[in-house]
Amino acid sequence: MIKDRLFRIMLENYGYQGWWPITSMAGEEGFNSLGYHPGDYTPPHNKAERFEIIVGALLTQNTSWINVEKAIEHMRMEAIITPEDILKTPPDKLAFVVKSSGYYNEKAKKLKRISGFFADDVKLEKESAFSGIVTREILLSLWGIGKETADSILLYAYHYPVFVVDTYTKRILSRLGIIRGSESYDEIQMLFSSEELNAEKHKFCNEYHALFVQHAKRYCRKKPVCSGCPLADMCIMRKTGKNIIIGDYR
C-alpha cells in the first residue's frame, strides 16, 4: 500500500514527532522543552491537557504554531486556562490575550463558544461534552469548528482513530500524484482510512499527520525544496518538473 510506504519513509527520515505539543507540560518528565513527547508513545490526557489541545487546535487555524504558543503562554500568564476562566473574561481582553495568534477577534469568539460547551457548570441547549460523548457532528455544530479542527480535536485530544486532512496533506498528496487536488476533504480522508479495528490505530493517524506537517515544513513548502527530499523518487512534480497542483494548496 502506498500509504504505508509513504508513512515508513517519512518516519525513517523524521522520526516520531511527539504530537500534540502541550506547552504547559514543557520540561516535565516525558516532554521536551517545547511540550512535545518524542518517541512511540501517546500519553493519556487529563482534563486540563485535553482542553489545552482543544484551545491550540482552534488558535492554530491558518496560523503558525509559534504564534499560537505565544498566545497560550499569554493566557497562562493571565490565568485564563479553563473554560470557566475563558467564559468570565471580557471579550476585548480575551482578544488582546490571544492577539499573537492572529484573527484575534474571531478566535476570542471561538474560544468563548467552545468553552461554553466544555464548561462543567454551563448548560447550553446541547448536552455538556463532559456528560456525554464528543462526536464529530457535535463539534462541527459549534461555530468556529470545521472538519479539520474537529478531526484534530477527536484525534489529539480524545485519541479517536481519525485521519486529519490539512493544507499540507493536500499539497503533498497532489504533488506526489496521489490526488488530483480537486478532491473533497472527506474523499481524501477516506484514502487513509481502514476498516480494520485496531486499538493502536489512533497512533498511526497521530504520527501520520505530524509527519506530513514536518515534511511540508522541511521540503514540501509552497515553494518546494526538492534537493534532498526523501520522497523525490516517488514524486510526480519532481519527475515532471512541474507543479501539478490544481487547487491553491498553500
Next chain:
DNA sequence: CCCCAGGGAATTC
C-alpha cells in the same frame, strides 16, 4: 517590500 502560516464562516452564484 513581499510571502507565508497545522481554517472557517459568510456571501454569492
Next chain:
DNA sequence: GAATTCCATGGG
C-alpha cells in the same frame, strides 16, 4: 456545490 472575501499577527 464551487468560488470569493474577510479575518490579522509575526517571522522570514
